[in-house]
Amino acid sequence: xxxxxxxxxxxxxxxxxxxxxxxxxxxxxxxxxxxxxxxxxxxxxxxxxxxxxxxxxxxxxxxxxxxxxxxxxxxxxxxxxxxxxxxxxxxxxxxxxxxxxxxxxxxxxxxxxxxxxxxxxxxxxxxxxxxxxxxxxxxxxxxxxxxxxxx
Numbered sequence: 019x020x021x022x023x024x025x026x027x028x029x030x031x032x033x034x035x036x037x038x039x040x041x042x043x044x045x046x047x048x049x050x051x052x053x054x055x056x057x058x059x060x061x062x063x064x065x066x067x068x069x070x071x072x073x074x075x076x077x078x079x080x081x082x083x084x085x086x087x088x089x090x091x092x093x094x095x096x097x098x099x100x101x102x103x104x105x106x107x108x109x110x111x112x113x114x115x116x117x118x119x120x121x122x123x124x125x126x127x128x129x130x131x132x133x134x135x136x137x138x139x140x141x142x143x144x145x146x147x148x149x150x151x152x153x154x155x156x157x158x159x160x161x162x163x164x165x166x167x168x169x
Contacts, residue, residue: 043101044068051121054100055093062086063093064119066112073097073106076114083111137165 052060063086066074073094077083086093090109098104142162148155 043105047097047100048120049122050100054096059086059089059093060121063111064114065121066117066119068106069110071106072108072110074110074112076112076117076119078114080113083113087111135165141165 047054048065051065054060055063062077062082063075064077066076068074075086075093077086087109093109094106097106144158145155145162148158
């Protein structure tokens with residue numbers, strides 16, 4: 019007799035059977051990053067991905083990345099323990115440089131005050147010279163529109 023499965027249960031089983039490279043387990047690792055490493059280390063060591071058996075982590079600061087390198091054995095132990103098998107055998111650190119880590123944590127953006135644009139004195143006077151058509155003329159018309167209503 020057949021039984022009806024909930025869509026979520028059927029989909030989870032299907033995805034698990036199709037995942038021959040263990041990528042589904044990695045998504046669980048990334049979403050549980052704070053619990054796996056602890057909030058203090060997880061805040062400094064952000065996951066960027068993997069290269070073969072190498073775990074790629076990132077930090078905002080090169081000194082912090084260097085210091086975290088000394089904790090590589092403990093990081094590997096916790097990560098492989100979470101995955102239930104040895105998936106990684108090495109950890110490398112890179113600088114975050116604005117990239118978004120896989121745990122979904124984003125850097126806090128600082129609100130910067132925008133200075134008002136100063137309208138050029140001769141704005142719009144070159145429209146005829148640049149022509150009505152063409153890329154440069156279109157860009158110039160868009161630039162002129164930028165100041166419309168700011169006078």
